[in-house]
Amino acid sequence: MPINSVPTTEQPPVVVVGAGPIGLAAAAHLVERGIEPLVLEAGPSAGTAVRAWAHVRLFSPWAEITDPAAEKLLAPTGWTRPDAAAYPTGGDWAEKYLQPLADVLGDKVRYGTTVTGVARAGRDRIVDSGRDEQPFVVHVRTVDGREERITARAVLDASGTWSTPGPMGADGLPALGEKAAADRISYRVPDLSDPSVRARYAGKRTAVVGSGASAFTALAHLADLAEEDHATHAVWILRRGIGTDTYGGGKADQLPARGALGLRAKAAVDNGHAGAATGFRIEAVERTTDDRLVLIAEDGRRLDPVDEVIVLTGFRPDLSFLSEIRLGLDERLQAPIALAPLIDPNVHSCGTVYPHGVNELSHPEQGVYLVGMKSYGRAPTFLAMTGYEQVRSVTAAIAGDREAAERVELTLPETGVCGGAGLFDDPDAAQGGEGGGCCGAPSTLQIGLGAPAASGGC
Template sequence: MKNIEFKPVESCCEPTLMEKQISLQDPVHQGELSHLPVAIIGAGPIGLAAAAHLIEAGQSFIIFEAGSKVGENISKWGHVRLFSPWQYNLDKAAERLLTKNGWIAPSPDELPTGHELRDQYLRPLAELPEINSDLHLNTRVVGTSRKNTDKMKTPGREQQPFVIYVEEKGKAKQYEARAIIDASGTWGKANPVLSSGVLTSQEQSLHKQIFYGIPDVLEADQVRYTGKHIAVVGGGHSALNTLLDLAKLQETNAHTKLTWIMRRDQVEEAYGGKANDQLEARGELGSRMHELVDSGKVSVVTPFHIQELKQDGERITIRGEQLGESRELQHMDEIIVNAGSRPDFSFLGELRLSIDQATESVETLAPLIDPNVHSCGTVRPHGEKELRHTEPGLYIVGMKSYGRAPTFLMATGYEQVRSVVAFLAGDLEAAAKVELDLPETGVCSVSRPQAKQVQATGDCNSSCSNEG
């Protein structure tokens, strides 16, 4: 494990306009806006952690949650067991608040499921009077702006409060805030199946046979997938989880057929650090998947770029390109898409965002997390300074701050909000001192010679291919 203190990266160049804006930005807790609360969008782990830190800092807040309960999105993958133990899933300020109220923390080394994370941690946290009194459930944020000021107007905009437009239990309402912490995540905006990233009408018309996420194939969704030919699209941990569950289903019904589709050059790239990963459960996913592929229970197709889906009677044909040649994968009954997700900026449209064009992450995070240039899964600590936008007082945190990049861990989000809240409370020293204890992934990339050697010795079957 590494405990790293953030130090600014030296640059050979003159500071950019954005860097000058960052260096000049002051805390937004002073002046005429100081009586207003900080608005938190989303009551998941990161949003509730922000509330806990604001309570400790003596700052007022209001939380907007679109769901009917906290951790609503987690409920949709509640059957999945996390590969990070409790010690990485608890925010320190939240833990202190809970402990003061008699809460007993779970064993730090145990691996919770999503349901356990919600029921044993998030719900007790949200039920604390200090949080519950300012928590608005069934409240969807539909727009944000500066008061009487659209995106075009510059003079004096930072002196105007934020206005948050919501639909609360079916009624339109407006709230004012001095700052916004957007912790709404990316769940619910899954990437489409096509490699181009475009959602087509053909894909939409097949929605009854396409699932985005990790279905509960061993219980609630067992009938849907038993005895079917299933294509799993994706090369990350979600795809591995999905395939391992489907393999258990396959053991009870030999007619269940699994095809794994990725864009990765080699299947070995999806296995991760295996035994070298400091998160044992994360490493074990890759090791178990390697064994499953070796056994021939999963047909791997990689590198394969999906270009079109076509209805073929009651089944689906997947058309794409592999190594420069057209190819069709026929007779699929179901498609499970684990190709990641993307952020929703629609309700932030009248605010001035600093978003990287490629990753759709916060702009200053992009060089740290862009998978095109950063192959390791461990990201160096970052805080309030890196999370700033051109709009003072606006912060996008948690998974949404990473945009389309896939390397986010909850512990990263907890440190983000600790730093942001310290800044909003005027503690600039605490905001700048960013420390984070994260486990190493044990891998940065698979060397091409090694991958080719493994493939030559029969590690993949004849239709070896994959999507990332």
């Protein structure tokens, strides 16, 4: 396998890993600061991960999913933001914003380039001597198998978590038999507009494992399918009980589309299109003689056989290519230590995730930042606006503008999700405090059963 060494310059670029929403926004902010970015994207186009859920509608409108610096970069091309109040699908986001932004950045974005390692030049993670004076060396592999080494002055990892979904097992590891049943298990929200995917679930009994927006979306889609094919049925697997917070903020959610999504999931249960198995922590999966699957809980309970399983238990960061970098990560969330208390679902039953920047995202290894969804580790409820504020602050710090880096200029809506993971045994304990609710009451957005579900890692 040939190795191509990329020559260094006196001022190497800032390498950004991932050409998704946050990675491209980081590049736009760097350009605005007069700093050369180099965005490395493993996929063939901008927003590769977003395109994988192109059929899913975001619960944030266009006004909240474009970055100001990116808009400035796009403006000379004649680009205009779509209707600020409209809710795009993942496909819309990729085609109408992310790809045009990447095209403007031109050769500052490289596709088909997978980052396999990041290190200090000539220093493994053990060595202290001269460490901070050394540039970073980013190891990459191209689609044709070539290896390259790219010198960088700083590294922003915006690679997200899409490639590493959580398993079915309640202990965070694959359930016994999960890998053997992989042909009947999906870890993504199905696209039921695809005839082949639709045929997989139509008239079938499907278990949906998870309790977040993705699970709501899957339940809503399956309920729509059940309206047409009455033999279709879903079984919703919840590791905790059903309480007043189970379906999110509902009409009180300051992201109305997200609240409406939770109400659609509730309707799926109320209308008999889905049943619910509560307090069910999966330990094993067995295949029956007629080629169906039986889910078994750690307390010995066994569900009636299902034909398919959709596992939507969240995502986790891939830290493997950062093994030679000194990261300061929370032991539970795998998020930066200073950020973790702001987003920890074991603590925050219903609080706002405060805007944050370079101070919360810094690591012992100076010049390396996890940004975007990856910065949240295993925590949920990430918003694009949060990531845009992150990279605005981080790029200001790289440029030496500490005042701008430490200035916070963002107001976020309440999460609308009451109930931390640590309270799943007592759902009623995870309610808002004084004030009678976790969120204010905005105008309600109605999303009927025939409309696309609102969701998305926005």
